[in-house]
Amino acid sequence: MxxxxxxxxxxxxxxxxxxxxxxxxxxxxxxxxxxxxxxxxxxxxxxxxxxxxxxxxxxxxxxxxxxQTEPYEVIVYFDGGFDRVTKTSGLGCVIYYEQNGKSWRQRKNALIEELDTNNEAEYAAFHLAVRELELLGVHRLLVNFAGDSQVVINQLKGEWPCYEAALNRWADRIEHDLDRLGIDPEYQVVSRKYNQEADRLASQALKGVEVTSVIEL
Structure with missing residues (x-):
């Protein structure tokens, strides 16, 4: 804070x-x-x-x-994948955080059908991460969001324009939720190599493998 x-x-x-x-x-x-x-x-x-x-x-x-009893030092990785054949999207997010003097990792993925592009899937994965942060009780904190989608990161940072109505709706939804939770976001573009966990979760979702887990590190 x-x-x-x-x-x-x-x-x-x-x-x-x-x-x-x-x-x-x-x-x-x-x-x-x-x-x-x-x-x-x-x-x-x-x-x-x-x-x-x-x-x-x-x-x-x-x-x-x-x-002190709530999550802090939060880092979020997100990734979305889109299957053009089935018109389905796989979303994945990984959240690292500290709580009660311990380090934790939470993983979550989801399969959805109402999207049309890979960029929408990336935005939806980001939004999935924000929803998970709310469930964790994260609020009034600085949170680092990392992903390999330059489109999502740079548009949310305001450095790239967003002309697509669908992406604008996702960006507005995300910014509204972050503001409501009092989350101060920091954005970072990382290579796919450093986003492998979230990428794997998105791929598993597309294959019908559901993942929800929390472990102490």
Whole structure:
């Protein structure tokens, strides 16, 4: 969780001004705010997250305590495959995360029939991953999404235009869900070599092999 610090500062002679910091990890912001508070010159200390929600020091500490039992350090790999003959799509996603001091890996795939192109399948695989994150209880976190689809990654980053209505609908759906969950996405294009797990899951889905698993690493 990343926040910025907003506060009022008064000098010993009574000159007052307001400060707003850059975004930083919430734990670091709390440490800095505690130190500023000790000077007796910083007042009205608030923390503001990416979605402009405001937190008092007390509330942010409670939130940080709650997060310790929730997933964090989340990395998502996704991949989609499309069979032109059968008009079916295989979706796969792999989620790595930390929780309660342990490392976990979750895998999920799905077979769907209503898509028309491979790019749609890639978007649908991304959306499958977002749904799995919601079920895991991931919210208000920075999440790294990695895939070998330059189209999906660069369009979601806003670096490539999206002219196809179907892909625009998927992008809007994904962005709405990420915003609703408070997930701050980072996007990374990786080679197929580094996306083998998600690719295998998508291929298994096309063959009718359903996979749902969670293991401790």
């Amino acid at each position: 990343y926040v910025r610090i907003e506060l009022a500062y008064t000098t010993p002679k009574g000159t007052e001004t307001f400060f707003s910091s850059d975004e930083m990890p919430a734990a670091k912001a709390l440490l800095l705010a505690e130190d500023l508070k000790k000077t007796g010159r910083a007042t009205e200390i608030m923390f503001v997250d990416k979605h402009d929600s405001k937190w008092t020091m007390k509330n942010l500490k409670k939130q940080m305590e709650a997060i």
